[in-house]
Amino acid sequence: MAEAACRTLPVLLSPPSAEQDLWPVLGSLLSLNCTLSLGDSCNGTLSWLKDGGTAQSVYHEQQSVWSGFNSSERVLSSILDVNVTTAEDYGKFTCLLQNITVTFTLHTADKAGHLAAVLFALCVLTVLLVGSVLYLKCRLNVLLWRRDKYGDPEINDGRLYDAYVSFCPSNIDTKFTNFILKPHLENRYGYKLHLDERNLLPNSDPSAELLMNASRCRRLIVILSLGYLQQEWCQSNFREGLFRLLELSRRPIFILFENQYKDLPGTVTQLLNSQRGSLQVLLWKAGSVSPSSGFWKELRLALPRKVCLLKGMGDPQTQCQDDKDPMLIPSSDAADPDPDGDLGVRRSLYKAPPPRMAPGTLMTDCGPSGDVDISDLGSRNYSARADYYCLVTEPEL
Template sequence: MTDAGCGALPVLIAPSSGEQELWPHLGSSLFLNCTLRLIDSCNANLTWLKNKNPAPEVYREQQSFWNGLNSSERFLTSILNVNLTTEGDYGTFTCQMQSVMASFTLHKSDKAGHIAAVLFALCVLAFLVVGTIVYIKCRLNVRLWYKDKYGELEINDGRLFDAYVSFCPSNIDTKFTNFILKPHLENRYGYKLHLDERSLLPNTEPSAELLMNVSRCRRLIVVLSLVYLEQEWCQNNFRNGLFRLLELSRKPIFIVFENQYKELPAEVTQLLTSQRGILKMLLWKADSVSPASDFWKELRLALPRKLSFSEGRGDPQTQNQDDKDPMLTVHSETADPDPDGDLGVRRTFYKAPPPRMAPVRNPRDRENVGDVDISDLGSRNYSARADYYCLMTEPDL
């Protein structure tokens, strides 16, 4: 195009403001549009500048002309294609015709791109979904691992059993307790259970025998079935009876059968639900029989932490106590041959002078007197079983 005189200067149409600032990302491609209206068939050159210097040929330009409604008007559009491949492509691009010009300033963008933000959001969402699924599937396993590793050890308490199991002597309850609950906990995990099919609270008052048996156990498990609720103390006042049980045991465990749950009285279910913080209610379902089911995991979490010792070392709960009484040591070489009494014939543990014996008038009677060694009675420690004896008061004797 050659320069020629113009009756009027061109009019800038795009960009309308004459100056435009952009923040494109590195690697993007831009099309800078510069449109002018030419009056009186004015012909002139439109040039592109970059930072006040002629734009390099690497930036391709496309020009087009068209006529307006008035025959004396013509329009010129110049589009500059800028590919941001390096940081040197940023700067100020100017389209100029005579004294009319428009500028495009390209700034480096420090903000994350739209695609990168979307990908980051999707990654966060996927992480949350996977984390939720893993938590739901593995939360009980993680809690069991933490309890077995760092849980509280309930030893030095003198208790002989891990759980006292109360159930009703019905066909279903007896089979569940004797053939499912007891073998699984004792044979698989080494717990010791004390089973009792008698009424737990006769006349809503615990008997001395019940207090003694419960005091020997660290937990209380109640197989709460429909037949169990037919007992007198459940029918008369289940609320008071439940609070008595909460006084006897630390966080008792109630096992309810799923197929009987809907038939339980509303008062019972509402009361058990309201006391979830101080008791544990487990639902026995059809798939709970599997050793890997959540039922057994939640039951183990409610039971005390179990110590595992190599075979032959005796009861793990008594091995950590100071009581060296051989009656509390399983498979001991010095075990009491007469476990029903404290005066059974046994070998001497401590060297001591022979006990004084009353004179025997008849020499033949001397042969019938056995050597009874009671020299170690004063050295025994009965602190581990003090809670059993304190239950018996003088009037009971």
């Protein structure tokens, strides 16, 4: 306490405010600094209290006095060293001089706050992980929904086919094209394909027939197998032929077989990877045969958007007919409902978009919900409509 009354009140120099709150952790060492400026004829010593009791006997104190800027001013400083080792070291430390009081309150470190922060970080990581998994699993579904709802149906462009399919007339490629690719896209999703097993670019320049057929199709699909690459134009100059294909169609689609991918020439795979922005490369895997596989979703995204129409409207080859064509039913006496030919439709899909339907109007589905039934393919007469269906090749008949 002060030995003589001070004419002027001491001025607090350190800390900045008379009340300090600290949150030290166990094992830390604190130096509590209490510095006051005293006027002339003001003598006294600083005393420390810990929760109302004397602190100097428990903690180490260093006290010093020096002159201020003028001879009538003295600066009194006291530093109390507190080693926080136990829970008893937390509490209120008070520095006293006459009516000047400076308090340092040591709070226990809030473990619950750290736990909450850790739990929050784990929740954020969980949300990011779940979001990433959902993005990988549902990305194609979301893109398909967005395309089917807001995409361009491409129905007024004068094209007759949705895709031109070029494949090698080998056993594997022919079966894949006629028994997997074509039935799935046409019977399930209502696409209309033009198949061509001849050389796509047999000469140095595209033929007039090739240009005409390609101009009738909205997309170009190439079954790029080992047999396809053994064609003359592929062996001589695949790079030049690829760039010509890019000129024939917008973003052509190349389908590769996973079991043949490692045997493809390195120049071919490098060239395809270098043109990723101009073409679409799809890999047919063992699990791609499932209708819900990512292969079909990516292929549908690359193909035009299909429009579901009312029953009885649109091109009968574009609409799903459940494979009820009388020309394909054995021993059928039913007449051809369209004797003028495939193009003699009464109300074409390509003339105008479908009219707006009243609420509650039923729409046909773009394909049967079940798998394609091919159990009776052997008993059907394919020669009658070989120009369109092309389900088997000449040697297999």
